[in-house]
Amino acid sequence: MAVFDFKKAIARIAFDYVGPGFPLWWKQHKTKFNLPDLKNINSAQLLGAKYFMTLKLSYEGKTYELPNEPLISISLTKTIIETATVGKKRKGSVIEYITTENNQITMRGVCFDIDNPERYPADQVAIINELFDIDDALDVVDNPFFELFGIRKIVLKSKQIDEMQGQQGLQGYTITAISDQDFYADLNELEVTQSNFLK
Numbered sequence: 001m002a003v004f005d006f007k008k009a010i011a012r013i014a015f016d017y018v019g020p021g022f023p024l025w026w027k028q029h030k031t032k033f034n035l036p037d038l039k040n041i042n043s044a045q046l047l048g049a050k051y052f053m054t055l056k057l058s059y060e061g062k063t064y065e066l067p068n069e070p071l072i073s074i075s076l077t078k079t080i081i082e083t084a085t086v087g088k089k090r091k092g093s094v095i096e097y098i099t100t101e102n103n104q105i106t107m108r109g110v111c112f113d114i115d116n117p118e119r120y121p122a123d124q125v126a127i128i129n130e131l132f133d134i135d136d137a138l139d140v141v142d143n144p145f146f147e148l149f150g151i152r153k154i155v156l157k158s159k160q161i162d163e164m165q166g167q168q169g170l171q172g173y174t175i176t177a178i179s180d181q182d183f184y185a186d187l188n189e190l191e192v193t194q195s196n197f198l199k
Contacts, residue, residue, distance in 0.1 A: 157178060
C-alpha cells in the first residue's frame, strides 16, 4: 500500500512546488556547509529558499500554529540611490547605500482537515483570521530557521485566501510579513556602537 505524502500533495495542488523540509533537510545536508553548528550557518546561503516547516507565533501568552506546515521564504533588500554622472569619460553612476530593509517573509499553505478531507477547514481558516486581526508584533516561537536571520518578531502585512476551484476540502492561503525588532534592542545596539566609537 502506497504511503500518502501529505506535504507533496498540497504543494502540487496549490503551488506546483515541493521544497525541502527544515531542519530535517539540514540534518541530511549539513556536511555541504563548513560550519556544523546550526546557529553559525551563513544565512546568505539560505536567503530566498523555500522550506516546509512548523511555524508557531504567540501574542500575549496565546500560541497560534499556522496550518499544515506552510512553505516559508525570507528575502532581504537594500535601499540604494543611484545618481547619474555627467561627462563622456565617466561611465556608470554614483551609488549611495541608505539602509537595509526589514526581512520580507512569505508564508504559503493549505488548510486541510486530514481526518475529514471533504469538509471545509473552517477552524484552520479561523486561526489565520484571528492572527491577522492582531495589529501588533507577534513573537516567533522556537524556530531555528528564523533564528538564522535573527528574526524573533514579525508583523503581518497581508493575507490572501486563494481560490480552490473544485477542491471543497482545501483552502489555500498566503500571508506576507516583515521582521520587527524591539525598540529597546535598537537603543541598546546604538549605545554599544557609540561606546565602542568613543574608545
